[in-house]
Amino acid sequence: MFADHARIFIKSGKGGDGHVSFRREKFVANGGPDGGDGGRGGDIIFQVEKGLNTLGDFRHQRKYLAQDGEQGGKRRMHGADGEDLVIKVPEGTIIRDEASGKVIADMSGDNMRQVVLTGGKGGVGNMHFATSTMQIPKYAKPGGEAKELWVTLELKVIADVGLVGFPNVGKSTLISAVSNARPKVANYHFTTLNPVLGVVDFGGGEGFVMADIPGLIEGASEGVGLGHEFLRHIDRCKLLLHVVDAAGTEGRDPVEDIRAINQELEKYDAGLLQKPQIIVCNKCDAIYTEEGQEDPILRIRREFKTENTPVFAISAVTGEGTKELLKCIQEKLAALPREVKIYEPEFEYEVDSTANLPYTVEVNEENEFVVEGPRIEKMLGYTNLDSEKGFQFFQKFLKDAGILQKLEELGIQDGDTVRMYGHSFDYYK
Secondary structure (H helix, E strand, O other): OOOOEEEEEEEOOOOOOOOOOEOOEOOEOOOOEOOOOOOOOOOEEEEEOOOOOOOHHHHOOOEEEOOOOOOOEOOOEOOOOOOOEEEEEOOOEEEEEOOOOOEEEEEOOOOOEEEEEOOOOOOOOHHHHOOOOOOOOOOOOOOOOOOEEEEEEEEOOOOOEEEEOOOOOOHHHHHHHHOOOOOOOOOOOOOOOOOEEEEEEEEOOEEEEEEEOOOOOOOHHHOOOOHHHHHHHHOOOOEEEEEEEOOOOOOOOHHHHHHHHHHHHHHHOHHHHHOOEEEEEEOHHHOOOOOOOOOHHHHHHHHOOOOOOOEEEOOOOOOOOHHHHHHHHHHHHHOOOOOOOOOOOOOOOOOOOOOOOOOEEEEOOOOOEEEEOHHHHHHHHOOOOOOHHHHHHHHHHHHHOOHHHHHHHOOOOOOOEEEEOOEEEEOOO
16 A cells, blocks of 8 residues: 555664773782673664655554663673664655654755665763772763754655646556556546656657656645545656646636645645646547637636746647657756656654763771762853852752662761762752
């Protein structure tokens, strides 16, 4: 089954924690720290798979998790890196953050492979924290946290020319007549429920890709029927062929049809009306005018003359007029930019810069509570404890980081002293 929209959960791998250990060997009385580093967490990578043309596989699997990195070991052993997870998608897939709707990546053009979530960095072992003043570091850096997101995948087909119009006006017959596409053709409304791509080949490597967009109806821009599912595929097309039943075999007025479809395009995205259009009056072999009636082709040309829109009379069944139409399409495409419309990334994953730095909470010989480590040192470096707001900010940090909870677990009481890098505080709950 064709699917052009999906919602999935993605999560990169957590970095492996650094290890805390000390060298213990015979004849070595006081071995130094030898805790090894943790491995890197796996990335979440999206990659274009040329053979795919639908997001149907994502209906069966909704969660995609990369592998965590392994923890470091003693004797400076480095933990293994987690494996990356590669998610394969069709070309033209747009990845958005579900919460904000912002574009994370557009898998189109030259962007065939994109790292969307990076794995957490491996934590460093305690062997890295030994200094002249701290020769027995009892802490290591934990691995970087995994990143996770709910994302939406939206497939916008990539074609040079898009066929639009009401159901049963002959779009499927036209694309099958002029390209290598073989859609199901029958006299039923909504025979085409999926976009169909066909290559029109002029030989010598010249040609273009044409997309048969399923028939639109009035109200499509508000999501009536399958309106939104169809309209998204017009967005990347450079040129629109507005196919209309000039013979009125369905009992509809062709001029009103053109106006109605253009109105739906404008409601969905006003930019769609800025795309070049060609009006294709199909089923001209079925036109029968009584004496005194105006030829519908002449009427359409008169109605849209001021809009400078070319009008072609064709019969997709007999092939009448199709060569002239294809020549006009080729000339118009040659005058248009060849680049595919690419959506620029808007989303940036925010990470707390101090979240993964280590710290320790211990009780010294004087029964004082000592809190130290790079995370505490960094926070103290840019916090003004002399101001009331700065001190409140630091208190909130101690609570959010779980440091106050650890102090309570060690049995701290009101009035006890807490020391942090030259600062001493009296604890009161």
